[in-house]
Amino acid sequence: MEIRPILSAMLRSKTGPLLIAMQIAITLAIVVNAAFITDQRSEKMGRDTGMDDQNLIFVGTYGFGASYDHRESIRQDLDALRAMPGVVNAAYMDGVPLSGSGANSGYSDKPIAPSQQAVTNANYYNVDERAPETLGLKLESGRWFRADEIEYRPGETFMPESIVITRATADGLFGEGELAVGKLVYDAGNDTSRVIGVVEHMQGAWVNWNNLDHVLLRGAIAEGPLGGYVVRVEPGLAGQMVAEIETKLQEISRNRVVIEVRTLADHMAESYSRDSAMIQLLSGVSLLLVAVTALGIIGLAAFNVNQRRKQIGTRRALGATRRDVLRYFMTESLLIAGIGVLLGIILAFLMSWWLGTQFSLPALDWRFIPPAIFGLLIISQLAVLGPAQRATLISPSLATRSV
Amino acid sequence: MFNYYIKLAVLSIRRNPVLSALMVAAIAVGIGAFMTMLTLYHTMSGNPIWWKNDVLYVVGVDTWDPAQPYFEDRPELPPEQMTYRDAKALHESGIPTHKTYTFRVAGVIEPANKDVAPFIEMGRMATSDFFAMFDVPFEYGAAWDARADQTDEFVTVLSKETNDKVFAGENSVGQTIRIDSRDYTVVGVLDEWNPYPKFYDPTTGAFRDSEPFYLPAQLYETLQPQRGGSTNCWKMVNIADFDAFNNSECAWLQYWVQLDTPDQQARYRDFLSAYLQEQAELGRSARPNQILMATPAEWMEIQEVVGDDNRVLVGLSALFLIVCLLNTVGLLLAKFLGRAGEISVRRALGASRLQVFRQQLVECGCIGLLGGVFGLGLSALGLLAVKGMYRYDGRLMMDGEMLMVAFATAVLASIAAGLWPAWQICRVPPAGYLKTQ
Numbered sequence: 001m002e003i004r005p006i007l008s009a010m011l012r013s014k015t016g017p018l019l020i021a022m023q024i025a026i027t028l029a030i031v032v033n034a035a036f037i038t039d040q041r042s043e044k045m046g047r048d049t050g051m052d053d054q055n056l057i058f059v060g061t062y063g064f065g066a067s068y069d070h071r072e073s074i075r076q077d078l079d080a081l082r083a084m085p086g087v088v089n090a091a092y093m094d095g096v097p098l099s100g101s102g103a104n105s106g107y108s109d110k111p112i113a114p115s116q117q118a119v120t121n122a123n124y125y126n127v128d129e130r131a132p133e134t135l136g137l138k139l140e141s142g143r144w145f146r147a148d149e150i151e152y153r154p155g156e157t158f159m160p161e162s163i164v165i166t167r168a169t170a171d172g173l174f175g176e177g178e179l180a181v182g183k184l185v186y187d188a189g190n191d192t193s194r195v196i197g198v199v200e201h202m203q204g205a206w207v208n209w210n211n212l213d214h215v216l217l218r219g220a221i222a223e224g225p226l227g228g229y230v231v232r233v234e235p236g237l238a239g240q241m242v243a244e245i246e247t248k249l250q251e252i253s254r255n256r257v258v259i260e261v262r263t264l265a266d267h268m269a270e271s272y273s274r275d276s277a278m279i280q281l282l283s284g285v286s287l288l289l290v291a292v293t294a295l296g297i298i299g300l301a302a303f304n305v306n307q308r309r310k311q312i313g314t315r316r317a318l319g320a321t322r323r324d325v326l327r328y329f330m331t332e333s334l335l336i337a338g339i340g341v342l343l344g345i346i347l348a349f350l351m352s353w354w355l356g357t358q359f360s361l362p363a364l365d366w367r368f369i370p371p372a373i374f375g376l377l378i379i380s381q382l383a384v385l386g387p388a389q390r391a392t393l394i395s396p397s398l399a400t401r402s403v
Numbered sequence: 404m405f406n407y408y409i410k411l412a413v414l415s416i417r418r419n420p421v422l423s424a425l426m427v428a429a430i431a432v433g434i435g436a437f438m439t440m441l442t443l444y445h446t447m448s449g450n451p452i453w454w455k456n457d458v459l460y461v462v463g464v465d466t467w468d469p470a471q472p473y474f475e476d477r478p479e480l481p482p483e484q485m486t487y488r489d490a491k492a493l494h495e496s497g498i499p500t501h502k503t504y505t506f507r508v509a510g511v512i513e514p515a516n517k518d519v520a521p522f523i524e525m526g527r528m529a530t531s532d533f534f535a536m537f538d539v540p541f542e543y544g545a546a547w548d549a550r551a552d553q554t555d556e557f558v559t560v561l562s563k564e565t566n567d568k569v570f571a572g573e574n575s576v577g578q579t580i581r582i583d584s585r586d587y588t589v590v591g592v593l594d595e596w597n598p599y600p601k602f603y604d605p606t607t608g609a610f611r612d613s614e615p616f617y618l619p620a621q622l623y624e625t626l627q628p629q630r631g632g633s634t635n636c637w638k639m640v641n642i643a644d645f646d647a648f649n650n651s652e653c654a655w656l657q658y659w660v661q662l663d664t665p666d667q668q669a670r671y672r673d674f675l676s677a678y679l680q681e682q683a684e685l686g687r688s689a690r691p692n693q694i695l696m697a698t699p700a701e702w703m704e705i706q707e708v709v710g711d712d713n714r715v716l717v718g719l720s721a722l723f724l725i726v727c728l729l730n731t732v733g734l735l736l737a738k739f740l741g742r743a744g745e746i747s748v749r750r751a752l753g754a755s756r757l758q759v760f761r762q763q764l765v766e767c768g769c770i771g772l773l774g775g776v777f778g779l780g781l782s783a784l785g786l787l788a789v790k791g792m793y794r795y796d797g798r799l800m801m802d803g804e805m806l807m808v809a810f811a812t813a814v815l816a817s818i819a820a821g822l823w824p825a826w827q828i829c830r831v832p833p834a835g836y837l838k839t840q
Binding site: 259270276302 | 422425428429432433436440468470471509511520521522523583584629633637638639710711712714715716719720722723725726727729730732733734736737740741788789792793794823827
């Protein structure tokens with residue numbers, strides 16, 4: 001194909017092609033970096049929770065008034081919840097994983113002095129014997145709680161007899177892959193609990209915490225006005241059962257307020273809201289960007305075809321086929337897009353470097369670049385197709401007319 | 404002459420409707436995206452108490468774990484909240500003009516009307532200075548007086564929303580409301596007051612509404628309420644033991660002071676270090692040179708109220724706007740050059756280059772203005788979407804400042820985009836075009 005004449009025509013009016021090349025370059029740089037950030041965020045949001053996360057509902061209650069009996073109220077509520085059609089199981093649990101609020105404490109595998117740092121930190125929950133099963137946790141070793149092991153005591157910081165910990169917590173306490181069942185765990189006051197079971201995996205409260213999978217389940221119910229339940233429902237019913245559960249619990253007692261009934265999915269959506277907003281906004285901007293750039297290519301090509309009607313007519317009169325004319329514009333566009341893409345690769349790495357220094361984002365993974373190059377080249381070819389096709393319709397007789 | 408140029412611009416826009424629409428759309432989309440991100444950033448980074456930013460300070464003292472700092476990545480900072488014993492001790496100081504310790508508590512509100520079910524709310528306990536130092540507006544009544552900060556008085560200040568819900572919006576001052584099985588006398592009802600970001604306590608969500616009711620912090624020991632904020636401890640304590648907890652090293656209160664003069668500020672700083680020194684000598688873990696006295700603006704910075712994500716988005720959307728402008732430059736160039744013949748006639752009839760140049764720029768300005776108007780519409784839609792994404796409780800809208808920025812950006816950007824094409828066209832030698840005609 002005759003690249004020389006195309007190049008010399010482009011060099012005669014550089015501005016238009018240059019503008020398009022710059023647009024393509026910036027578009028490539030933004031799209032690549034946006035895709036990279038988006039990919040990282042979705043990976044973060046897609047991490048395994050270790051729970052049956054789509055079918056769980058969490059409930060919080062708060063008792064008040066002289067006639068409120070905390071322990072009896074919990075028993076009543078759980079019985080009522082389990083009797084509801086659609087409910088698979090319900091258990092006591094005083095916090096909500098992945099909700100952004102919870103408690104964590106330092107734990108060690110041996111007694112420590114007051115000024116010593118604990119061996120590891122874990123996010124802890126008080127649960128009853130049905131909670132692990134209701135959450136859908138997988139037991140790695142040992143066993144779950146027995147009903148007679150669940151203690152009922154004031155406060156939440158005492159160490160109960162028995163605890164269940166996640167594999168990650170066990171690794172932190174006793175070393176990678178070490179046996180944990182039967183061992184003692186010390187809190188900062190050197191009180192102890194015995195590990196009766198290890199969970200394969202479970203996520204805790206704070207999605208941005210490095211120790212997200214360090215969880216410790218305490219076989220205990222904490223006395224006080226607060227109650228908390230985890231309810232597992234039949235697949236697909238979580239959304240609609242929220243209101244039903246709220247009504248049901250309100251019917252049972254007026255000495256107890258239902259603080260909130262929410263699906264775990266909703267808690268997760270809130271905890272990850274900044275990440276999902278970033279994904280949506282970056283995807284939105286990228287999409288618009290590609291659209292605007294494509295429109296720019298169409299606009300310039302249409303203008304070029306219009307400007308060169310006479311030359312095209314002359315070429316056709318001199319024997320160029322329709323296919324030759326089409327190929328001319330397609331090649332021209334490919335050349336411009338090629339220059340833009342080359343500039344864009346440099347720009348993409350510059351942008352990634354800048355994002356890294358300013359916001360300590362990780363460096364761009366080069367594997368995101370080839371698909372973007374390919375995509376933009378295709379889009380630029382598709383965009384020019386319309387105007388180029390119109391150019392092929394220009395009649396050779398145009399060359400013989402004066403205007 | 405200017406009016407004539409505008410008339411010409413309108414004519415020219417009408418003559419090339421598709422090309423003009425493309426240009427307006429490109430500018431509108433660019434402005435829309437950019438202004439959405441900028442307004443989001445502007446709102447999130449706003450200082451809702453800017454007029455007192457140089458006299459208000461959130462206070463922190465470092466009585467944290469000797470083995471590790473509170474913020475692992477910023478070891479020079481004390482904990483973001485304060486222990487009860489430190490707050491009580493600091494409250495003895497007479498240096499600040501105003502001072503308050505404040506925290507969230509849960510309370511069940513039982514409306515007198517039995518048809519309305521009791522509901523739970525996260526209220527706030529504070530001293531009366533809270534309302535004075537943060538310029539909290541009252542619709543009815545006023546804050547409780549200083550007496551209620553000294554001895555137990557069961558009084559409360561309600562938010563406008565709570566008053567609407569429980570008292571149907573009437574002046575409820577003097578009436579009683581039942582909170583957590585106790586009767587309180589309403590002494591004040593707030594006007595609309597929801598500062599975003601919630602500068603006085605961003606620890607439980609910087610874009611959440613203010614509390615629905617306020618109680619004197621003096622009542623804390625009598626009520627022994629359920630605390631509602633975050634509590635951080637480094638030393639083991641039985642949280643269920645009320646007295647032990649209050650004497651513990653658990654940090655859970657916010658402490659604010661108003662210091663009007665540099666002299667007060669210096670004296671208060673000295674007071675804080677002297678206090679920490681004294682605590683260290685008493686055998687507590689204390690770092691006398693680790694003091695936090697942050698203005699609301701500095702506090703928002705420390706709390707990372709504006710995420711890095713928001714800055715990245717402003718930068719990317721600015722680049723997006725640039726792409727849209729490059730696009731417009733290309734389209735304008737095409738449009739102007741397509742009119743070379745007409746321009747040549749005007750030049751031949753005596754129009755100077757400057758006049759032609761000006762005329763083209765007026766046209767660009769018109770397109771920019773149109774793009775700006777549509778762009779504002781788009782960013783209103785964008786902000787609506789973003790509000791949902793970020794679960795932002797308040798109104799997320801452009802203020803006057805942002806509106807001005809939007810229009811200035813639209814017009815300036817499109818004029819800048821028009822400079823090069825207009826310059827090109829006014830340099831076209833008329834003779835060549837006239838001959839072919």
